[in-house]
Amino acid sequence: MKGLGLRQANAWLHTWSGLLLGWLLYAIFATGTVSFFRDELSFWMKPELHASRPDEGTAARVLGAMADYAPGASSWQISLPDERNPSVAVQWYAQGERPSKGGGSRLVLDAATAQPLQARDTRGGDFLYRFHFELYGMPRIAARWIVGVATMFMLVAIVSGVITHKKIFTDFFTFRRRKGQRSWMDAHNALAVLALPFHLMITYSGLLLLMFMLMPWGVQSAYQGDLRAYFAERGGRGAAQVAAPQAQGRAAPAPQAPVGPMLAQARAAWPAGAGGISVMQPGTTQAVVELREGGSTSLLDRGRAQRMRFDGVTGVRLPMPAEPAPDGVSMVYNVFSSLHLLRFAGPWLRWLFFASGLLGTAMVATGLVLWVVKRLPQRRKQGGHAGHRLVECLNAATVAGLPVAMGAYFWANRLLPVGMAGRADWEITSFFAAWAACLAHALLRSHRQAWREQLAAVAVLFAGLPLFSFLAYPHSHLAAGSWLLAGVDATLLALGALAAAGAWTLRTPVAARPARQREHAAANEVAA
Amino acid sequence: MTPAGLALGFAGMAALSLGMDRHYEQVFGGEPGRCRLAALRLFGALLLALALEPAVKAYGASVGAATWAAELTLGAVAVALLLSYAPRTLLPLAPASAALAAWWWMA
Numbered sequence: 001m002k003g004l005g006l007r008q009a010n011a012w013l014h015t016w017s018g019l020l021l022g023w024l025l026y027a028i029f030a031t032g033t034v035s036f037f038r039d040e041l042s043f044w045m046k047p048e049l050h051a052s053r054p055d056e057g058t059a060a061r062v063l064g065a066m067a068d069y070a071p072g073a074s075s076w077q078i079s080l081p082d083e084r085n086p087s088v089a090v091q092w093y094a095q096g097e098r099p100s101k102g103g104g105s106r107l108v109l110d111a112a113t114a115q116p117l118q119a120r121d122t123r124g125g126d127f128l129y130r131f132h133f134e135l136y137g138m139p140r141i142a143a144r145w146i147v148g149v150a151t152m153f154m155l156v157a158i159v160s161g162v163i164t165h166k167k168i169f170t171d172f173f174t175f176r177r178r179k180g181q182r183s184w185m186d187a188h189n190a191l192a193v194l195a196l197p198f199h200l201m202i203t204y205s206g207l208l209l210l211m212f213m214l215m216p217w218g219v220q221s222a223y224q225g226d227l228r229a230y231f232a233e234r235g236g237r238g239a240a241q242v243a244a245p246q247a248q249g250r251a252a253p254a255p256q257a258p259v260g261p262m263l264a265q266a267r268a269a270w271p272a273g274a275g276g277i278s279v280m281q282p283g284t285t286q287a288v289v290e291l292r293e294g295g296s297t298s299l300l301d302r303g304r305a306q307r308m309r310f311d312g313v314t315g316v317r318l319p320m321p322a323e324p325a326p327d328g329v330s331m332v333y334n335v336f337s338s339l340h341l342l343r344f345a346g347p348w349l350r351w352l353f354f355a356s357g358l359l360g361t362a363m364v365a366t367g368l369v370l371w372v373v374k375r376l377p378q379r380r381k382q383g384g385h386a387g388h389r390l391v392e393c394l395n396a397a398t399v400a401g402l403p404v405a406m407g408a409y410f411w412a413n414r415l416l417p418v419g420m421a422g423r424a425d426w427e428i429t430s431f432f433a434a435w436a437a438c439l440a441h442a443l444l445r446s447h448r449q450a451w452r453e454q455l456a457a458v459a460v461l462f463a464g465l466p467l468f469s470f471l472a473y474p475h476s477h478l479a480a481g482s483w484l485l486a487g488v489d490a491t492l493l494a495l496g497a498l499a500a501a502g503a504w505t506l507r508t509p510v511a512a513r514p515a516r517q518r519e520h521a522a523a524n525e526v527a528a
Numbered sequence: 529m530t531p532a533g534l535a536l537g538f539a540g541m542a543a544l545s546l547g548m549d550r551h552y553e554q555v556f557g558g559e560p561g562r563c564r565l566a567a568l569r570l571f572g573a574l575l576l577a578l579a580l581e582p583a584v585k586a587y588g589a590s591v592g593a594a595t596w597a598a599e600l601t602l603g604a605v606a607v608a609l610l611l612s613y614a615p616r617t618l619l620p621l622a623p624a625s626a627a628l629a630a631w632w633w634m635a
Contacts (some may be wrong), residue, residue, distance in 0.1 A: 175612040194604040348529030352598035
């Protein structure tokens with residue numbers, strides 16, 4: 001880039017790295033933002049669980065029922081209901097089975113009755129969460145590489161964008177409406193600058209989460225390729241849990257101590273109380289009950305929820321081996337990864353991050369639109385241009401098309417027969433079929449029509465979902481006292497309204513339209 | 529999220545924006561004096577710093593700092609939108625929001 005000043009060189013870098021990876025980054029940002037509410041969404045997508053209402057006696061009731069569901073198991077794992085998921089998930093391992101993430105037997109229980117609930121087959125929020133960093137239908141590692149490289153370019157785009165920005169402080173609060181390209185520029189700048197701490201943090205922490213794959217050499221050479229040893233030494237992610245006491249000799253059946261007083265001790269020690277219960281050798285003389293802290297109050301000790309242990313028969317608190325405090329490097333890693341994964345957050349901070357994520361998604365979207373708008377005058381003079389037209393199509397099919405695909409995914413979740421074979425896969429098929437249809441639609445229609453019709457589709461799909469839930473599931477709305485479900489529905493309504501507003505502004509005839517949309521219309525004429 | 533932190537973030541960002549020529553004229557309609565601009569900016573920065581207190585008190589240092597940053601962002605977005613769509617409403621809203629924050633603080 002000889003001959004260009006620092007600013008122009010960075011502008012060039014920003015424009016082209018942004019365009020090349022913008023569509024992928026938009027998808028990563030959008031699905032990542034939704035993933036802040038992954039648990040809530042998964043719950044929303046399983047109406048069979050909606051009637052579950054936790055109460056004071058839930059833990060004791062579930063432990064009692066476990067003796068029927070899993071007698072003679074070597075251990076029980078119980079995830080207690082919380083504000084993000086009011087149902088109870090249980091898992092148990094048979095004697096001699098090695099505990100593993102995918103192993104054991106599982107059930108989902110109603111918190112009020114401890115009866116098993118049969119939820120529909122769906123990937124729920126997990127599909128969008130996985131898509132956020134592993135895409136879909138391709139080898140995991142390859143996909144993570146693609147996302148990792150895109151994330152690096154995002155960091156490049158953020159830094160070069162800041163350098164390119166001529167008046168970062170003078171224009172800090174500036175958004176000039178109805179000024180065509182100027183407005184898009186202002187919107188892009190404001191969305192980027194006002195949420196810059198979030199953008200930097202989320203991009204950088206995203207890279208850190210992938211760093212052991214992207215830059216493995218340091219750790220590999222220092223630990224001779226033994227990543228496990230590295231993590232164990234760090235005492236953080238993937239480190240061996242404190243070993244469970246081993247059964248000694250034959251354990252005889254024995255009555256168990258009530259769990260209530262144990263939970264009371266947990267409530268006294270931890271702000272959020274206990275989030276999970278493990279019982280080793282349940283129902284025997286050697287039973288040990290372990291409580292895990294629900295949520296976490298600091299960013300520094302990710303993955304190290306506090307634990308308490310009790311003798312299962314006497315209910316006496318047992319000593320826990322002391323865990324070493326995290327060192328400086330681990331703390332930095334923990335802070336960033338906790339911020340990204342938001343494991344610690346209560347509902348309000350989750351909303352704040354969701355809003356910031358929406359700002360980031362909109363920043364990428366406005367950047368993509370800006371590329372088209374900026375080149376319009378030139379294109380108008382020179383006539384049609386295949387590359388320009390392609391960017392227009394991809395813009396509409398990504399920015400408006402991805403929400404259409406999400407809407408199709410949610411509707412498939414509602415409408416596909418519950419007993420259908422391969423149901424979860426069909427939901428995902430609906431997602432990609434709708435997205436592909438959006439791309440075809442954008443290629444067939446003019447630029448403005450594509451935007452308007454796809455935004456209208458988003459509005460209809462999103463706004464229809466709460467209505468459907470209201471009519472189809474009596475437990476699934478605010479009247480039934482579920483703020484969780486009402487929150488999901490209200491968000492869908494709000495996003496639907498936003499899309500409707502977008503479709504509405506693109507409706508007016510050319511003459512009466514403000515400059516910005518006239519340019520859109522002109523683009524169509526050029527393209528047609 | 530803390531109501532006091534959000535209100536302080538909004539009021540602080542509003543004061544900061546009014547400490548700039550362009551937005552001062554938009555809202556007050558007159559030529560600003562240099563001293564007044566500087567005072568507004570100082571006041572805005574002070575409010576933003578104060579917004580850290582309720583967040584840290586509610587969530588502890590690390591989670592509180594993250595909450596604070598997100599609250600300031602929302603405050604700034606609200607100010608930017610108001611300046612574009614209804615600049616003069618900042619005049620009653622900003623002091624009201626600061627007063628509300630003071631009230632929550634006392635409570």
